[in-house]
Amino acid sequence: MAFLIHNTNHFFIITFIIFSTFYSCYSSTNDTITSSKSLKDNETITSNNTNFKLGFFSPLNSTNRYLGIWYINETNNIWIANRDQPLKDSNGIVTIHKNGNLVILNKENGSIIWSTSISSPNSINSTAQLVDVGNLILSDINSRSTIWDSFTHPADAAVPTMRIASNKATGKNISFVSRKSENDPSSGHYIGSLERLDAPEVFIWYDKRIHWRTGPWNGTVFLGSPRMLTEYLAGWRFDQDKDGTTYLTYDFAVKAMFGILSLTPNGTLKLVEFLNNKEFLSLTVSQNECDFYGKCGPFGNCDISSVPNICSCFKGFEPKNLVEWSSRNWTNGCVRKEGMNLKCEMVKNGSSVVKQDKFLVHPNTKPPDFAERSDVSRDKCRTDCLANCSCLAYAYDPFIRCMYWSSELIDLQKFPTSGVDLFIRVPAELVEKEKGNKSFLIIAIAGGLGAFILVICAYLLWRKWSARHTGRQPRNLITKEQKEMKLDELPLYDFVKLENATNSFHNSNMLGKGGFGPVYKGILEDGQEVAVKRLSKSSGQGIEEFMNEVAVISKLQHRNLVRLLGCCVERGEQMLVYEFMPNKSLDAFLFDPLQKKNLDWRKRLNIIEGIARGILYLHRDSRLRIIHRDLKASNILLDGEMVPKISDFGLARIVKGGEDDETNTNRVVGTYGYMPPEYAMEGLFSEKSDVYSFGVLLLEIVSGRRNSSFYHNEDSLSLVGFAWKLWLEENIISLIDREVWDASFESSMLRCIHIGLLCVQELPRDRPNISTVVLMLISEITHLPPPGKVAFVHKKNSKSGESSQKSQQSNSNNSVTLSEVQGR
Structure with missing residues (x-):
């Protein structure tokens, strides 16, 4: 009995100790x-x-x-x-x-x-x-x-469900203040706040002056910030409380995700994303000169693609101070030209308005600041603005509805895409003059696209001849979609003018010869240099490759896509006229032992980024999603400033659906070595096909070696395979071209190789989309995930990887095998 009591006491003591320990642990983490x-x-x-x-x-x-x-x-x-x-x-x-x-x-x-x-x-x-x-x-x-x-009561950072808010009635707001520096968390110079609550947008202030603004929210994006983080922050939401407070918050649809959005000491927005409590993405909203508030002053339009002269005046306007404007001090903006004053007047009895003004449209424009808003239709928005003599411009968005401006237009910016169509009020005679003098420039792509455009040229000439000689319009052979793209606007060149421009197509003027035919340099009568492609009778290029694409491709316009000026169909000839590229194609520099020395790392990196931005335009920013399907060094042209221009869209396809949606084709076309395995083997292509080709091209640019240069024997590796082998051996630095290696740029070079390997991973779903690639290249994504198993090719019995296979069937690719290198 005593023994039992003794052990019972021990039991209670032990139980007490365990409970106390548990309680202590619990308390330390409460x-x-x-x-x-x-x-x-x-x-x-x-x-x-x-x-x-x-x-x-x-x-x-x-x-x-x-x-x-x-x-x-x-x-x-x-x-x-x-x-x-x-x-x-x-x-x-x-x-x-x-x-x-x-x-x-x-x-x-x-x-x-x-x-x-x-x-x-x-x-x-x-x-x-x-x-x-x-x-x-x-x-x-x-x-x-x-x-x-x-x-x-936030500091400089926001997390999901946290608000940035403002109340117009009470004046109370929730704003964010940056740090002074990364290591000094005291209040800095930049403040982020919610403004213009009728069409709310986020402002960043610098010492009480507006530094940057997003433009109004249209339910999906901020109209003035096409590079905003909407792709990465799921669940941006504007709402209003019962007390009239308007607020913006964000959240993630996936519970395992978390994000910290902060206002940096430099006045930019930075997002760090986590998945399962581990950081996997870090990026910032980049800012260029045009993003700074009011960079070009009132009525001044900013276009970053026009560096260094990024500011210009709209039609009917001129610089307020020409001397300052010439010295690139644009802050005073523009004023209406003499004789271009508005003529809207009220009739004496006040019963109606005499409208003597019209509007000139400026597409893809950041909406100016100080927008007023009304809930009317698009047509009513226009008529209301025209009827109001103080209304200087209007724009319409289906979500925001009518926006109009009654004061100076400030903080305008031209975007490649996105933004709004801004209608600026001008005298009627200016609009009529614009219509009379309008010249048509169709932007298109070199190479295979040419054949069908030449057919269109011939068709247009035939329509004109038929109408002139028969007195009636010929049967319509152009599709409804092509009509909507206004192909009649395609400029036509006279044969004699092109013959004179190229010195009768003399061999000394020949720039090169491709599948389409020879290409000649020409100088037109006005001194403009052009490249003239002359269709060869033995050309293997067919019309079929272009029938479905040309209506849209002819409207593409981007700094990194080559520009088509017009065509000529006379005397049995079929020719295309392009902008002249004085530095020819990338392969002429990259793979030439002497010329490659002219491509230092800065130039190569600019070329890499330019190609990526061109692909981003095709995949994301053009009106329809376009997959190129034949990206390679010979299809990248270089202008006088070494700006890359993607060319040869003969194999391109317009696709629908999401980025990972695959399309099947019975005809595998393109260039082996640049084809991803799912396309080469199964005929499946998607946006990730172009990403794979870009990855190969990126590795070529960094290494200075052709992908096909590794095909010396049956067992040799492709460049992709060789790069992967070096990566696994932790010797990837040896891939860098000796002509370009520089210790000060080593991290940038290694980063590009890393990105290239991410792009050529075996499974399409593992490859990043091109928008992520661009962010990686400009260092907005600071953490790169390790690449997984890549896909590459052993080439058998082939002398070159450069030949395009125009009609190879998807079930007869027996000369191509996928290989895998295992880590040691």
Whole structure:
């Protein structure tokens, strides 16, 4: 019996110790501060889901102590309490003050360093809790109401469900203030706020001056920020509370995802994304000169593609100060030219308006600041603006509806795509003059596209001849879609003029010869240099490759796509006239032992980025999604400034659906070595096919070697296979072209190789889309995932990888086999 009692006592003692230990562990990770439980400098409280902690920390290279909230670790700080009142030592303590406020005290002298500063005499029994979304909430114990919370008093960072907000009636707002520097969390110069609540947009201010703005939100994107983070932040949402507060917040559809959106010390927006608590994406919203507010002044239009003269005046306007404008000081903007004043007048009886003005449309424009709004239709928007003599311009968006401007148009920018059609009010005679003088420039792509355009040229000439000689219009052979693209606008060149321009197509003027036929340099009568492609009778190029694409491709316009000027169909000849590319094609430089020395790393990197941006336009920014299917060095042309231009769209396809949607073809066309395996073997192509080809091209540019140069024998590796082998051996640096290697650029070169390997991964779903590739290249994505198994080719019995297979059947690719290199 005594033995039983003795052991029973031991049981209770052991049970007590275990319970006490459990309680101690639980208490050390709880989420609450109360009047009886403070937080010392070396302690933290943790949210119930363990994702967030509240505690003191010191920035890098600093001994100052700050109270903050962070996600997973201290480097991912989302909120700071005493950012402008740092502690100089570790004597800080966080507690509930006798007046109910949460405070930071210096425990040595009892002075208050920071306080929530809420006047709540009845909240003496308050408690502060760190909840699972990262919000620190100060509540009244009795009423359970929120007295104060960190989400409504942010620092420089926002997290999902956190708001940026503004109330027009009360003037209260929730804004974000940048840090002074990465290692100094005190309040910096930039403030992010929500403005223009009728058509809300985000503003970034610099010392009370507007620095940058997103343009109005149209329910999907910010109309003035095509590079905004909408692709990465699922669930942007504008809403309005019962008290009239308008707010913007964001969230992720996938619970495993989390993001920190911060206002950087440089005034840009930065997003860091996490998946399953691990960082996998970091990028910023890049800003160029045209993004700075009012860069070109009133009525000045900014176009970054026109560097260095990025500012211009609209039709009917001229620089206000020509001397300053010439010196690239554009801040005074533009004014209406003499004789171009508006002529809208009111009839004496006031019953009607005499409209003597019209509108000139400016597509793809950032909506000016100070937009007024009305809920009317597109047509009513136009007529209302025309009837109002103070209305200077209007634009229409299906979500925002009618936007109009009654004051100077400020902060305008020209985009390649996106934006709005901005209709600017001008005198009627200017519109008529524009119509009379309008010349048509169709933007198209070199190479295989030519054949069908020549057919269109011939068709147009035939229509004119038929109408002239028969007195009736010929039977319509052009499709409805081609009609809508206005192919009648294609300029026609006289044969004699092109013959004179090329010195009767003399061999000394020949630039090269491809599948289409010879290409000649020509100089037109006005001194313009052109490239003339003359269709060879033995050309293997067919019309079929172009029938479905030309109506859209002829409308493509981008800095990194080659430009078609017109065509000629006379005397049995069929010719295309293109802009002249003085530096020919990329392969002429890249693979020539002497010429490659002229391609230093800066030039190569610019070429890589330019090609990527051209593909991005085709995949994302053009009216329809276009897959090129034959990207290679010989199809990249270089202008006088070494700007790359993608050419040869004979094999291109217009596709529908998502980026990963695959399309099947019975005819595998393109160039072996640049084809991804799913296309070469199964005839399946998608946007990721172009990404694969770009990856091969990128590796060629960095290494200075042709992909086909590795095909020396039956067992030799392709360039992709060789690069993967070096990667696995941790010797990838040896892939870099000796002619371009520079220690100061080594990290950039290695980064490009890394991106190239990501693009040539075996499975299409593993390859990044081209928009992600662009962000990787411009270093907006700072963390690159490791590449997975790549796909590459052993080539058998082939002398060259450059020959295009125009009619190879998908089931007869027996000369191509996929290979895999295993790590040692």
